[in-house]
Amino acid sequence: MAVITAPDKTPAATAPRQGRRIPPPLLLNLLALVLGVAVWAIVAATGLVDVPGPLSVGSRALDLLGDGTLAEDALASLRRVLLGFVLGTLLAVPVGFLMGWYPLARGLLEPYVQFFRTVPPLAIIPLAIVLMGIDETPKVFVIFLAAFLSSVVAAFQGVIGVDRTLIDAARVLGAPDRVIFLKVVIPAATPFLLVGARIGLGAAWGTVVAAELIAADKGLGYEMMHAQTYYDIPTIFVGLITIGVIGLLMDRLLLLAERRLTGWQERR
Amino acid sequence: MSTGTSPNRSSGARDRTARPKISFRDVVKTFPLKDGDFTALDRVSLDVGDREFVTVVGPSGCGKSTLLNMAAGLVGPSAGQVLVDGAPVTGPGPERGVIFQQYALFPWLTVRGNVEFGLKLTSLPAEERTRRADHAIELVGLTDFADALPKTLSGGMKQRCAIARAYAVDPEVLLMDEPFGALDALTRVQLQDQLLSTWTRERRTVLFITHDVDEAVYLARRVVVMAARPGRIHRIVEVDLPYPRTEELRLSPEFARIRNEVWTSVYHQQPAGSAA
Numbered sequence: 099m100a101v102i103t104a105p106d107k108t109p110a111a112t113a114p115r116q117g118r119r120i121p122p123p124l125l126l127n128l129l130a131l132v133l134g135v136a137v138w139a140i141v142a143a144t145g146l147v148d149v150p151g152p153l154s155v156g157s158r159a160l161d162l163l164g165d166g167t168l169a170e171d172a173l174a175s176l177r178r179v180l181l182g183f184v185l186g187t188l189l190a191v192p193v194g195f196l197m198g199w200y201p202l203a204r205g206l207l208e209p210y211v212q213f214f215r216t217v218p219p220l221a222i223i224p225l226a227i228v229l230m231g232i233d234e235t236p237k238v239f240v241i242f243l244a245a246f247l248s249s250v251v252a253a254f255q256g257v258i259g260v261d262r263t264l265i266d267a268a269r270v271l272g273a274p275d276r277v278i279f280l281k282v283v284i285p286a287a288t289p290f291l292l293v294g295a296r297i298g299l300g301a302a303w304g305t306v307v308a309a310e311l312i313a314a315d316k317g318l319g320y321e322m323m324h325a326q327t328y329y330d331i332p333t334i335f336v337g338l339i340t341i342g343v344i345g346l347l348m349d350r351l352l353l354l355a356e357r358r359l360t361g362w363q364e365r366r
Numbered sequence: 367m368s369t370g371t372s373p374n375r376s377s378g379a380r381d382r383t384a385r386p387k388i389s390f391r392d393v394v395k396t397f398p399l400k401d402g403d404f405t406a407l408d409r410v411s412l413d414v415g416d417r418e419f420v421t422v423v424g425p426s427g428c429g430k431s432t433l434l435n436m437a438a439g440l441v442g443p444s445a446g447q448v449l450v451d452g453a454p455v456t457g458p459g460p461e462r463g464v465i466f467q468q469y470a471l472f473p474w475l476t477v478r479g480n481v482e483f484g485l486k487l488t489s490l491p492a493e494e495r496t497r498r499a500d501h502a503i504e505l506v507g508l509t510d511f512a513d514a515l516p517k518t519l520s521g522g523m524k525q526r527c528a529i530a531r532a533y534a535v536d537p538e539v540l541l542m543d544e545p546f547g548a549l550d551a552l553t554r555v556q557l558q559d560q561l562l563s564t565w566t567r568e569r570r571t572v573l574f575i576t577h578d579v580d581e582a583v584y585l586a587r588r589v590v591v592m593a594a595r596p597g598r599i600h601r602i603v604e605v606d607l608p609y610p611r612t613e614e615l616r617l618s619p620e621f622a623r624i625r626n627e628v629w630t631s632v633y634h635q636q637p638a639g640s641a642a
Contacts, residue, residue: 266440267470271484271535272460281483285474362474364517 150332155339158332167321172340174317175306178234182241183302187249187295189242194253194294195287199279204254211250219244219305223312237309244305245298252294256287289363292356299352303345385452386413387539387571388437393446395432395597406432408596409446417569421586423576423632429597430575434541437573438464450539460484463532467544469524471516477503477527478512484535502534505564522553529561533568542574546581558584566610579632583625584611591631603628 121129135152142151150158162168196203197211219240226236260283268282310319318337325333390412396403407429414420422430435441436448439458448455450462458464471480481502485495503512506526516524525545532540546554558581565572576582582589586605593600605624607615615621 261470263466263468263470264472266458267464267466267472268483269440270438270458270460270462270464271531272458272487273483277487282472285472288474362515362517364473 150335155332155335159336159339162333162336168336168340171316171318171321171337172344174314175310175319175341176344178237178309178317179241179299179302179306182238182243182306183245183299185238186242186245186247186302187298190246190249190294190298191253191291193246194250195257195279195283197250197254198257198287199283211247211254214243215247215251219247219301220308220312223309227313232313237306237314240309241302241305244301248298248301249291249294252290252297253287256290256294257283259290260286289356289360292352292359296349296352296356299348300345303341303348307341384416386449387416387418387451388412388414388573389447389449389452390433390436391447391449393433393436393443393448395429395436395441396444405596407443408598410597410599412590412599412602414571414573417571418588419565419572419574419586420588420590421574421576421582422590422592423579423582423628424592424597424600425594425632426577427597428592428594430592431543432597433592434464434543434573434575437539438462438541440464460487460535461537462539462541463535463537465525465528465532465540465542465545467547469516469521469528471524471527471531473516476513476515477508477519477530480516480527481530481534484531488535498534498536502530505533506530506560520553521549522557525549525557526560533564537570539571539573542572544575544577547577554578554581561585562609562611579625579629580616583621583628584616589628591628601631603631 138149139152141147142149159168193207197207198204222240222243223236226239230236230239264282264286265278268278273281306317307319307322310317311323314320318341322334322337325331325337390410393407393410394405395407396405398404410429410433412433422433424430432441436443437450437455439455439462472483475483478499481499482495485498488495490498500509500512503509506529508523508526508530511519511523516527519527529545546557549557562585572585574582574585583603583605589603589605591600591603592598603624607620607624
């Protein structure tokens, strides 16, 4: 893996590669996309599989965009995800740090974290609906749980992984525990936190759609469930593609933040 | 903390009858292992005079780093006392600067950010902080790299940055734990000369750990040779060579004689007690 990570440092090595005329990756990505859609169109046109073609899905997407349904559903799903994700990550940071910093907190909290990590958040939905009703609360709660459990482990790992000599270096300069925590442990653990956030966001996005499939009156998952009862396959396709595109955009956004915040790392 | 205790600031470290700056008294350090305790240091007593430059050399496992960590306050003794300015060490403090072998720079801070880290913990006004940071950075020749992140620096520059960070808070004692151990031979010699010239201008008490005999003799007025299993002081060699020390001195027969003496006592130690 380490071999392919530093192409920018070896301009001489890239020259012969360009001699073999491999097009830039973005162009390849686009090409793959076009090819994929073409294959899809052919499969749909020949009737081998009973799926709608790109054109009918595209026109359905335009319809749904035109009457505002798609935007409304996407916003409803996004709101749930962001609320649950923000709450989950906000709680995960202090809890993870407590667990990493104080063995007492670690001993008390770890069994619960480990146990609930093995229970899929979706399995909580029936209980959440019984206890919290059928409005937004159970859905946001389940997403919160999914995001929290992914992030808390990352934050915890980040804290226990902080280089001992960095803490010593701060201590010998006279830093009290509070300063060590804020100025050394938090920045040193940031790369872990951001990885945790990315995993947490992925988990939250996956959970929201499933939660909406079970119980909701709007949202992308609900719309797909609704379409299923009417055998409206193009709408299901539009829902799936929208979910993928939004998930990808959110992941790229966090990746961008990660690059910004952890550019100081020595890459190996 | 202890300013005003040493009135003879200009006369240097000659007078060792005065109260020592750092004092180890019958220091024992044991670490618990599965089958009994491991004795890292066995009744070590050593005085380091005010503004004296002392190096400690010895085979690996002789407890030389433990000795330094105890003076730094990062590790406590199992028995005996570690005193700085006559008071027992209870923890780390900015009056004792430490330089680690692994540089221990904060990788998310620039050179200036690292150097200012300790200064920001003081009550100094911002202007004074900047002035001191600039001075320390200039002292180690990193002015052109003040805004660079550690990942862009070479090993030697990283260690110079770590030295500047320690200098910035103006410690009376410098504790250096094999600071040049990871550097190439040329960089090491340059940093040794730089360290000595800074030490000549702004005298501090230096306790310097190394496994390099040449380095130990070149830098110090006294070389403490340690032995392992258990860690203890084997002997102390006086280096009666004048400062400033130069390349010529390094090549002189007198230097070679002392160097050989230290080398012999490091590598041909009687295995104390191990035969029994």
